[in-house]
Amino acid sequence: MKFNLFVKKFCCLVVLLLAGVAFGARVRREVKIPDVPGYVTVKCDFHMHTVFSDGRVWPDVRVEEAWREGLDAFAIADHIEYHIHEEDVRIDHNRSYEIALPRAESLGLTIIRGAEISRDMPPGHLNAIFVKDSAALDTQEWRDAVKAGIEQGAFVFWNHPGWKKQAPEGKSVWYAEHTELYEKGWMHGIEVVNNDEYYPLVHKWCLEKKLTMVGNSDVHNPTNLNYEFHEGEHRAMTLVLAKDKSKEAIKEALKDRRTVVYWKNMLIGEEKYLRAIFNESxxxxxxxxxxxxxxxxxxxxxxxxxxxxxxxxxxxxxxxxxxxxxxxxxxxxxxxxxxxxxxxxxxxxxxxxxxxxxxxxxxxxxxxxxxxxxxxxxxxxxxxxxxxxx
Ligand SMILES: [Zn+2]
Ligand SMILES: [Zn+2]
Known part of the structure; x- marks a missing residue:
């Protein structure tokens, strides 16, 4: 090979390699919302699904989506009760967490083990996060499922109380079963936002009953099928004001109700925390x-x-x-x-x-x-x- 030809071929190869790197770019977008005095503003989504229930993605894909979209922590909460892919994917309530864990660790994200107890209304759907064994929540009676979560130290919240399938005309209804859970200390929070829905009545309940406000994506599709990221959209998320980004600090903050829901171009929450974020911004x-x-x-x-x-x-x-x-x-x-x-x-x-x-x-x-x-x-x-x- 002539030397000039070699140089040309070598240059072409370098250009192609660089182009390959550029086209394969995997980029994280930071969510720009400042920390507040004494706390880190941790960006979280505590509710999403994978093929291990009725989602359409493999668990480690959820991890990279979370990373790309600027989250610091997340929980996969597959349904305990239904698994639409069971002919292709075996039922194992802990498997999505186990698959996602190493990928989350390698990307520096905090992953929290969770599951969605999915019953008719009342009580409807409840997420139990920070559990140790999701399989223990697979019980006949819904009370036993919640109890199993509580015994493992779970943080439990009521999901999508205004979901039209369970709440006629989207009106959230508080049933005797919710009073029972609340009085036992078995329900710590409620989704004020689920995906593209905001429930003003639930916002009021949380303030009155001192329950933690959370907002989550409940995403089933790959997130880029649900959100127009190129137009600046972001998934619904919970901003947790925690001492740091660790699992323990997030749990402590959730129990102390230090959360703000970030939804579309809005923040929803308690006055003192919204003021702190506004003042720092x-x-x-x-x-x-x-x-x-x-x-x-x-x-x-x-x-x-x-x-x-x-x-x-x-x-x-x-x-x-x-x-x-x-x-x-x-x-x-x-x-x-x-x-x-x-x-x-x-x-x-x-x-x-x-x-x-x-x-x-x-x-x-x-x-x-x-x-x-x-x-x-x-x-x-x-x-x-x-x-x-x-
Ligand atoms: Zn649900
Ligand atoms: Zn769900």
Whole structure:
């Protein structure tokens, strides 16, 4: 072979190899929601299925999906009671976890053993996670199944209480059986969100009864058949505010109800946790401004999270006028134009501009109240110096 030809062939080979690497890229998208003081914001999905019940994927594929989609921890919760692939896949309630475990460990994800007790309503479907042996939940009587989970130290939550197949017209109903589970301490949380459904009534129940709010995908298909990832969609997930990303820390946080549900462009949960996430996400870059008479200035607000916060004015502020609605775009900065409302105001004032964050739900239809705090140096118009603000 001539030397030039060799070089050409060698270069072609290198290009092909590089192209192969590029086409085979396996990429993780980080979910950008900040940690809060004292806790790590752990991105979790505690409900998904594999071929070992009625799902359409092999367990280790669930692991790579979780990794690619920015999760830190997850539970596969195959149905105890039905297995649509039983002619092709043997029934083994622990098998999906066992297959997924080494892949999860190699990718640094926390995997939690779980199972879905799937009965008629009431009590409907319940997930038991942090179990040691899912097979023990395969019992005749549903109470024995829950008991078996509880005896293994499980965290138990009620799944999709507003699922149309079990709740006529999608209205969640709390039955005597749920009171029984609740009073025994056998039900620790409820899905406020399941896949593409949000249950406002359940949100209210969780606040009143001090139950943990969870939101999960309950995905059966490969996730990229359910979500338009190229358009920025993400699966429903539970943000767990835990001391670290370990299984033990996640369980402790779940029992202490430190969760927020991340669903579409919304956060759903308890006020104190939504406030903590909002406060850590937002930074007012120039929080000290001078307003001359009725002149205008711009406040620059940076949003470190990936959520577009939708704010609407929540009351008047003395001395300034502010926009009625603002959208603080995720991972971007926006300019908020404020204007003096009198000619002759003077002096330094600390002002909290009141807004409602419409897509941070602290209760059904109730947005988080938040203040954008700035310091304003008011200068009367006739004493103003310098050029007017553009
Ligand atoms: Zn279910
Ligand atoms: Zn399910």
């Amino acid at each position: 937002i930074e007012i870059v120039n929080d000290e401004v001078t307003i001359k008479g009725e002149g205008a200035v711009h406040i620059q607000i940076r949003n470190r999270s990936e959520i577009d916060f939708e704010l609407s004015a929540n009351g008047a502020v003395e001395g300034i006028s502010v926009p009625e609605d603002i959208r603080l775009y995720g991972d971007k900065s926006v300019l908020l134009r404020i204007r003096g409302s009198t000619e002759d105001f003077s002096g330094n004032k600390k002002i909290g501009i009141p807004y409602k964050v419409k897509n941070l739900l602290i209760g059904p239809d109730e947005g988080l109240g938040a203040e954008l705090v700035i310091k304003v140096n008011f200068v009367p118009a006739d004493k103003a110096t310098g050029s007017p603000e553009g």
